[in-house]
Amino acid sequence: MHRDNAEAVCMKTLLSRRAGRAVLTTVASITALSVTLVSGALFSEKAQAAQPQMPPMPVEAQIVQPEDLVRRIELVGSLNANESVMIRPEVSGRLAKIHFAEGQTVNAGDLLFSMDSSVQSAELRQAQASQGLSEVEYKRASQLLSNNAGSVNTRDSALAKLRIDQAGVELAKERLAKMQLSAPFNGIVGLRQISEGEYVTPGQGLVNLVAINPMRLEFRVPEIYLSGVAMGQMVDVTFDALPGEKVQGKVFAISPEVDLNGRNVKVVAELPNDDGRLRPGLFARVSLQLETIKGALMVKEEALVPQGNAQLIYTLVDGKVDIAPATPGLRERGRVQIIQGVKAGDIVVTAGQMKLRPGAAAAPVNLPKAQ
Structure with missing residues (x-):
């Protein structure tokens, strides 16, 4: 019995020692893990502190400034002579003399053609004698x-005879006058269609006479823009035949009727042609100013980024990217009016939007002066 008790005491002592060693091992493991976690955290903080910050994304941008926007429409038209007439005889006869050179400038009243008037002159002398x-x-x-x-x-019979003879003289003078053809207005004669000595008939075309200073510009304006056209309005005109040149004209006539086929209105403007370079029939490109919009906010077309049916615009606020929907308006030579989405003074990104995200840091590499 004493032996059994001694063995029990020894067993308890052994178990107690093993339990103590297990506790010590667990405590040591926990302590080591804590030290490892703390060391790892300290190392991570140091690594983050040592890692350099990403620089702002370089972009191109512009500063939005209000300006006056001229609303224009571009049209096409053609030049016509201000006056044009084909010189034609009223009576028949032989063409005796041509008094001009082709392409010559003439004044109103200058003699162009003389027809053989020997018969008419004799009739006038006869009437005058009577x-x-x-x-x-x-x-x-x-x-x-x-x-x-x-x-x-x-006496009354003599008076009646006198009046008849007076009328005969006037008639003979008129017949004689019709044997000479003169210029009805200042202009340039064209290419003649007859030679001296030929027999001409009433209504036969002899030569064209045109007045080209000023010139007459005719073009058509769609009816939806009719309210923006007025008498005296200025137009800018260019010609494919005269590259680099621009002529300014003035509207002097607007048709009272709308063409039912094209739904447009014919407009006529007057163009100066002092040097004579403009010619009838030239194709013209017309720029017509409709209105001036004060304080318009204009950006480059590249500033708008399409997304579905919407248009987005990227702005920089304190160096951070902000993206908002924009409402575009009129367009003019690579620029577009922004009706809603920006305000004066905003910095708008014009290139590099695809690499930006909301809130990202970005810096403009070029800030052009306000236009």
């Missing part, structure tokens, strides 16, 4: 009547 005789007879009849030696009937 008129002279009638005048003598009328004076004699009037004198006799005043002396109670003639009759009223004789």
Whole structure:
């Protein structure tokens, strides 16, 4: 029995020692783990502190400034002579003389053609002789009547004869005048279609006469823009035939009717042509100013980023990217008006948007002056 008790005591002692060693081992493990975690945290903080910050993303940008936006429409038209006429005879006869050189500038009243007028001149002399005789007879009849030696009937007959002969003289003068063809206005004669000595007939075209200073510009404006067109309005005109040149004209006529086929209105402007370089028939490109919008906010077209049916615009606020929807308006030569989405003074990104995210740091590499 004493032996059994001794063995039990020894067993308890052994178990107690093993339990103590297990506790010590657990405590040591926990302590080591804590030291490892603390060391790892300290190392991570040092590593993060040592890692360099990402620099702001370089982008191109512009500063939005209000400006006056001129609303224009671009149209096409053609030049016509301010006046143009084909010189035609009213009577038949032989063409005796041509008094101009082709392409010559002439003034109103200058003689262009002379037709053989020998017959008409003879008829005028005959009519004048008859008129002279009638005048003598009328004076004699009037004198006799005043002396109670003639009759009223004789005097009245003499007066009627005089008036007929006077009309005959006027008729002969008119016939003679029609044998000469003169310029009805200042202009340039074209290429003649007849030679001296040829026989001409009434209505036959002889030569064209055009007045080209000023010129007449005709173009059509769609009816939706009609409210922006007014008398005296200025237009800028360029010509494919004269590259680099711009001529300014003034509207002087607007058709009172709208063309039902094209739904447009014919407009006529006057263009100066002092040097004579403009010619009838030239194709013209017309820039017509409709209105001026004060304080418009304009950005480059590249500033707008399409997303579905919407347009987005990227701005920089304190060096951070902000993305917002924008409402575009009028467009003009690579620029677009922003009706809603930006305000004056905003920095708008114009290139590099695809690499940006909201809140990302970005820095403009070029800030052009406000236009």
